[in-house]
Amino acid sequence: MRYSTVALSIAACLSLSLACVPALALTPSSADSQKSKTQKALLIGVDGMQYEKLQEAIAQNMAPHIGSLKLAKSYIGGIDGTSTEQLTNSGPGWATILTGSWVNRHQVDANNGALRNQAPSLFEQLKRAAPQRKTTSIVSWGTINDNFAEDIAQGYIDSATKCLDVDQCVADKAGYELEHGESDLVFAHFDEPDLAGHDHGFATEYQQAIQGVDAQVGQLLSALERRQATHPKEDWLIIVSPDHGRRLPDGYSHGQQTLSEKTTFIAMNKSANAQLTDPVSAPTNPGHSGLYGFASQADITPTILKHFGVTPEAAQHSMDGLPLIGALGVRQLTAQALPATSQVVLTWQGDKPRGKPVHIYRDGQHIASVPNHQGEYIDNDVKAINGNVNYTVEINKVPVSRLVTLQH
């Protein structure tokens, strides 16, 4: 509460300054803006913050800072009934957010600090492309840093802090780093909405937890605002997002594949492309009232990498998500193995403008280019392959991938 008055005016100031300085928005294709701007990113995790309950808080002016960002619905939990399906729990959720991949790649299938992420993380991909970049991960729920212990050991995460469920510790440490530090990428994770949900369900305490974390988000935004006064050439991407929703009707729990548990949101300070702003109206999988037509939590890491100008080559690409800024990749990509005929069928949506080539890769090998409006490609050449195969489909120089397991 003690932040609310100060933070309100700073949020208004921040959104005003972003609106008034369009040059701050990076155009990835513009070499000039790449040279003159220093890209930075702040990813704020808000554990267990339910989309509809956040909307209620925003409507009641209890979440003005998250409400000042561009906010859209998204989903978590993979696609149920497929190899990407994962529990709507925090371990799998944060692993997806921090890798751009689902559980069949990251292998964090439970809330278990002994598990180690197996997919190239946001931190690793950024550091491999730009080793001079500095990364920080400050988490309220320490299991996240445990799941990414390899990233810490390898130096992909330069500074890792566990705040032991004290969210104000996260706000203070991340706020200090943002204002005074040299990090290029800061991940700050808050846990109170999830804790309040487990203890009280959808009660006053839950709305107060949303309000409290929003004030802490405001603390970070005002720290960045002060920084920008002395670092005007820095171009910060800010994303606020949760790892899962909550089970109806009471909000105490989560973990299953229900609409409310799978529904999440992505709030950004930058203009997004259609993957976030214009959900697919007829998703290939129509389940959960069309939820799969929206962006997913797997899109967050590709978006941050795109902001940094780091786009993995199609031949090396292995992320399931699409960048939410810049050019649009193919949407609704599916890859299905047909063991009876030893085929893999790829499908996608996105046919405008008609006739643009879509480039298809199997385990890094370019195997075909077809016009986008074809919407399908059948790989007949997989009889000799057993095990996992990574397919990548690229259009507009934007790759997106799916992992298929072949068993003959």
Ligand SMILES: [Zn+2]
């Ligand atoms: Zn929880």
